[in-house]
Amino acid sequence: MIYPNGLFLLAIIPHVLALWPIPTTLKNGTDFLILSPTFDITVNVNNPPQDLLSAVAQAKTYLNTDKLQRLVPGRGSSDAGALKTAPVLLGLTLTLQNTNPVLSISEESVQDFANRSEGYTLSVPSNGKPAVLSANSTLGLFRGLSTFTQLWYDLANVTYTNIAPVSIAKDVPAYPYRGFMLDTARNFFAVSDIKRTLDAMSWVKINTFHWHIVDSQSFPLVLPEFPELAQQGAYSTSEVYSAADVQDIVSYAAERGIDVLMEIDTPGHTAIIAASHPDFVACNQASPWSTFANEPPAGQLRLASPATINFTANLFTAAAKVLPSKYFSTGGDEVNTECYAQDPQTQAELKSSGKTLEQALNTFTEATHGALANLGKTAVVWEEMILDYNLTLSQDTVVMVWISSQDAALVAAKNFRIVHAPSNYFYLDCGAGEWIGDDPSGNSWCDPFKTWQNSYTFDPLANLTSAQTHLVLGGEQLLWTEQSDPNNLDSIAWPRAATSAEIFWTGAKQPDGSPLDGTEALPRLHELRYRMVQRGVGAIQLQPQWCVVRPELCNLNS
Amino acid sequence: MIYPNGLFLLAIIPHVLALWPIPTTLKNGTDFLILSPTFDITVNVNNPPQDLLSAVAQAKTYLNTDKLQRLVPGRGSSDAGALKTAPVLLGLTLTLQNTNPVLSISEESVQDFANRSEGYTLSVPSNGKPAVLSANSTLGLFRGLSTFTQLWYDLANVTYTNIAPVSIAKDVPAYPYRGFMLDTARNFFAVSDIKRTLDAMSWVKINTFHWHIVDSQSFPLVLPEFPELAQQGAYSTSEVYSAADVQDIVSYAAERGIDVLMEIDTPGHTAIIAASHPDFVACNQASPWSTFANEPPAGQLRLASPATINFTANLFTAAAKVLPSKYFSTGGDEVNTECYAQDPQTQAELKSSGKTLEQALNTFTEATHGALANLGKTAVVWEEMILDYNLTLSQDTVVMVWISSQDAALVAAKNFRIVHAPSNYFYLDCGAGEWIGDDPSGNSWCDPFKTWQNSYTFDPLANLTSAQTHLVLGGEQLLWTEQSDPNNLDSIAWPRAATSAEIFWTGAKQPDGSPLDGTEALPRLHELRYRMVQRGVGAIQLQPQWCVVRPELCNLNS
Structure with missing residues (x-):
């Protein structure tokens, strides 16, 4: 039949x-x-x-x-x-x-x-x-x-x-970019954890490992040109990615159909660079942190400083030149203007150059993206670089939309290519409440938990015109790790992170034109979960096993 | 000094x-x-x-x-x-x-x-x-x-x-009962998972393992007197607790200062008994399940049936007689009246005996609790048995308050001893959204996630008079496992479940009389988490490691 x-x-x-x-x-x-x-x-x-x-x-x-x-x-x-x-x-x-x-x-x-x-x-x-x-x-x-x-x-x-x-x-x-992002800066993940994640990604045809490798909290990336960054900025001498580790991960990924998109987030999210290069960082650990950053510790690269620009360009070159990917993420989210307003050096540099902060950011971005262009690489940025500032970015720049899925239309209106990474659908870490201390209410901006059902309803083409659909490269689910570590990596990511893998491979519509349907999908997602467990990835149950073997009896009205 | x-x-x-x-x-x-x-x-x-x-x-x-x-x-x-x-x-x-x-x-x-x-x-x-x-x-x-x-x-x-x-x-x-509940019926946990959990419990002086061993979805408990229950009701022949397994767990627990409080929930939450004893179960897998039960599958013991009462009393005897604990939980939550209203056998039995449903429940409870009394054991029940029905329960009965922390005062007003298990503070499983299929909104009644900060604010004596405080035996955090399995057991439970361990050991007030304070506690909770990881329990990070070593810099206003 x-x-x-x-x-x-x-x-x-x-x-x-x-x-x-x-x-x-x-x-x-x-x-x-x-x-x-x-x-x-x-x-x-x-x-x-x-x-x-x-x-x-x-x-x-x-x-x-x-x-x-x-x-x-x-x-x-x-x-x-x-x-x-x-x-x-x-x-x-x-x-x-x-x-x-x-x-x-x-x-x-x-x-x-x-x-x-x-x-x-x-x-x-x-x-x-x-x-x-x-x-x-x-x-x-x-x-x-x-x-x-x-x-x-x-x-x-x-x-x-x-x-x-x-x-x-x-x-x-349906889409060429199907990703998974892991933040290895808030908390550290061993190479073995990353490889296990790459295995799971490959099983569902995810083709991009977006590696948010460093952030304000730690700098685990060992670069031969800048060994001091990890020496002073890693959590410990064992919580680092050596050059050999990076190559190991890149090779392991590529053999499994996965490109490694590394991100060095700039100019914000860089406080830890102050541990080895204090001159390059404004408002380092300034208090209260909430005035100067979205989370502690505060600290941003002095974007108006020629020395800092030069350092950053060289940093990008050092990190990107050993990666085979055609893409490299320069970050660009959550730049805090108050940090620069209260930094005497930045204010002096702006004054002497006669630039506004936005103009200085443009100079910074041109120079640092230029370093990538010299390597033949395309820059990937978070949405603020397109939506919050008027910068002369190359139109080839790939823009990740994270604040809200609604912002994709704004990016498309500027004719930039889009990777969907919306916090309201694809943030795997949301829903654990606040992690900032001294806050008994414990609510987080990104609550609640993004269920697989919610993620699975994401429409990559929502609010876009048919003329704009070609701008959508795809999307990814993301694990920020303020409240994660290797102990919950598998269980918080899988099988949930497979929902975007299907949306961006199969498309948000079934072959008959109807939208993807969670009721149809759930039994397949169960199968995937069990197969992942058999293969050593600790994906969790989405239902009692009684329902897993009888999903049709565990629907709302069954 | x-x-x-x-x-x-x-x-x-x-x-x-x-x-x-x-x-x-x-x-x-x-x-x-x-x-x-x-x-x-x-x-x-x-x-x-x-x-x-x-x-x-x-x-x-x-x-x-x-x-x-x-x-x-x-x-x-x-x-x-x-x-x-x-x-x-x-x-x-x-x-x-x-x-x-x-x-x-x-x-x-x-x-x-x-x-x-x-x-x-x-x-x-x-x-x-x-x-x-x-x-x-x-x-x-x-x-x-x-x-x-x-x-x-x-x-x-x-x-x-x-x-x-x-x-x-x-x-x-401060309190003699400090517990942790694990549901091994919705999804199965190996003996090794339970032992690892018992280890973690012992480290924080938790002294009761509340073992919700069976439920409507599966019956993993092998009883020599009723082997058919597990034969027909376990998820598989390997997903069972043999008599030797139970003794192994009981011994392992007792050596670590932990009493095993086993629960066989009745008369609701018993659909799986129909797999081997269909005559004892009303509304078995009746549709729509939501009319007959709080979750699928529907099915409740025929509480008005003398044969079923006899079976249940013998079941309790078989399960309890091999346990050293002085306590045994008979459950009693979420009894669904519509199930009995639509069950011809139950209606016939009520009619022939001239009893109301409440009177039949009283007969059922007297007989089944009587079986425990014959063993010298005290019954533990969920709050509905006290608050929703007028039953002649022994005043020694221990009552678990789960629906809302507010209900403790109602139980105290009836002069019963209380174990706090409030879903709004202590349910570890909440916050993952709905698991019922065909429900794209995916909201669950027990959302949101109960953060450790929230759990830690629980006051065991809230709304009680000083004359009632002696009724509070203690409390516990609970893991219902519709969306859990061995892959997230450690990470969903620890270190959060340690918050109630401290509340009920130290008391909700510090020695100087001020309330327990999350800001003081967080660094200690970090230490506990790290020590647990060193000892092989996958407790998760509550903050980025940068904050873990500098918690004072990651408070709201620091």
Whole structure:
């Protein structure tokens, strides 16, 4: 049985699909198909790159070790009869349609957005004939492998699917930027934590690790040109990212289809630089902090100081030159004007140069973005750099909208490209109340918790004209870590952070044009959560297990 | 230097104390004192019970392995000079004041509240003379050992304190019940998860593990007399607590000063019993569930059925008889009258017996509580059993107030003993939004998140007259697990659940009479969190680490 639309099928037979994000095109049946114990993956690619072979090996490992029982009452035990006579799939063949020189996954993953090819075609016949995965790039093959591994369940060590045949004519992402942001400055995360997160990201086809690596609280990034920044600014000598650590993370990410977008937030959020370069920082730890910054400690780069501008440009160069990404974030959020108003040096420099603060910021931005341009990199900024100041930024600059989803329209009106990172939908850390001390009411500006249901209702094109839709590069969910650490990283991020992964891969609309539907999605999100746990990521339950295996009985009116 | 009040000292020298809960009496200085590498604990007790010796061994292990660096900038490196000349503590002596036969910690921990002696006296001289810990019971010695291990920091493998001498003339709990509730029915937790939680509980002197072991969603409790309940009602054959598991948990708890208060919630919250005994359950999985229950699936014991009453009494007997605790919870929350109104069998039984539903509930309760009384056990119930129905419950019944903290006064007016478990202060699970499907708004009745600051403002005596204060046994924080599982158990519970531990040990007022103060508490809570992490419990950060080592700079107006 072939159905015209897998989502239509879902409405009839609940939770038949475990795919996340759901492919943009999908036909599937309801036949059983067993993965042979000798199942193998053939790479029909000349001189296949090593990371493709590694990805194939990883996919085979997942197929062997996922051991996910179906999430139905009985956990699939009633499938035993059907499995006795089910056809057996012996192999999957990977082919590249592209006749150009073969690039590795790692090379494809760090291309400019316009040159990244992530689509693939997948066919899994139900009669035991070999499955075929084809794409125009090794990165597309990697995405298809991720999909393929999500098809399979376990029953008494038999690996099988119950939705054969599967035909994905073309699965291509709706948006080129699908990200996850981690703040490693408020609290530190080990390389192993980041790698585990990169694994989880790759499973849901997230392609950008936005690494908010430093902030006012700590500077864990070890730069050979500026070793003093981490020496004086890291929480400890062990809570650092060495140059080798950064390369390790960048390589690990790229092999998994993920570009590392590093951020060094400037000119605000830089108090910790004062620990090694006090001359470059205004209002360092000034009191009360709330006058000078959105959170303690206060401290901003002296943007009107030529020495500080030079330092910052060199800092960007040092950090960015070793990264393969075409993008680098210079931050730009929450610049505090009072900090500069009360800084005698900045006031003197403004006076001597005859510039307003905004003009000085423009000079600062031109110089520091210029350093990135010299490396062939495009700057990414937070929305204030576009909306709060009149700066002569390159129109190529990518703008992250965080304050409110409503601001996307304002950015689009200025014809800048947008990455959606709205606090009201995608901030994973919100909802834990205030962390500032001496505040018994304990309310936070970003309360309440952003439920997966809320995140999943986000519309990337809301309030935009059809002429502006091309400006939307995608979006990301974000974990600021004032109240997080490695102990809750997995549980606060997963499976919630998969909601944006689907919105920006599949698009905010189902193939039949209706909006994404949480009721349809929840069973798939359960499957994803369980598969993540099987693979070592501590994603949490969204419902009692009773409901997980009977989601249709735990709806509002069921 | 001896200060009259450790809390006063705190106001002068921030975060000098790492004790949690803070002792009810405390004098301390600011001298450095090193724990000798050959430090030993002498148990000056005749025929010391094995669990006391185990507790001593565990304390020595913590002293060796905690390795907690001081939470100040530099993490204590500036202490190096002082440590060169600091006196060395060679030993701690434990003595029992009691001349009665020596009971083990395990025996003391399961006594009636009135007969539990948890107080202790501790003296740690600053000159290197032996420290002395004395108590009237082995349980008191255990509490004192917990305090003693919290005094110590590490710097380059030197274990030391900087608050010697320490004199705790008498540290006694303000309330006899200090609990933590875990729901193992909505989602399952392994024995190892429970043991890790018991460890954490013991560190903060929590003395009751309220084990909400079964509910409508699953019945993981294996009872030899009723094996079918778990066979049909557990999530799987591996997601069960065998009789041996229960004994393992009970023993592990008792050795750590913790009584296990098991709950089998009745007559509501029992749908899963229908899987093996459909005759005993009304409105099983009736639709829409919201008409018949507060969450899916619906299903309640047929309280008017003699067979069901007999079954329930036997069930309580089977579960309670193997537990050493003097208490057993019969539940009683959220009884749904519509379930019974629409159940023909219940209506027929009411009619034939000539009873109202309330009268039938009274019969049910008398019989099932009677089974516990026959075992010498006191029943614990949720507040509805007292406030919503006119039942002839024994006045000894302990009542848990959960719907609102305001209801405590209503329970006190009926002269019942109270355990505070208010959802508006102590529900650890609140704040994650709605988990019911098909509800895009995603709001939950128990939003928002109960911050530690909020929990810490709870006053056990609010709205009670002085004549009623004796009715307050204590309180507990609770983790309902619709949206929790082992992956977020530690991070959602700790260090937040320590706030009630302090309120009910130290009392809601500081020794000087002022209310407990979150600003004073936060540095100690940070210390506790770090010590928990060192000991293997994944408690989360409450602030950026920058603030953790400088809490005074992260207050609202600092």
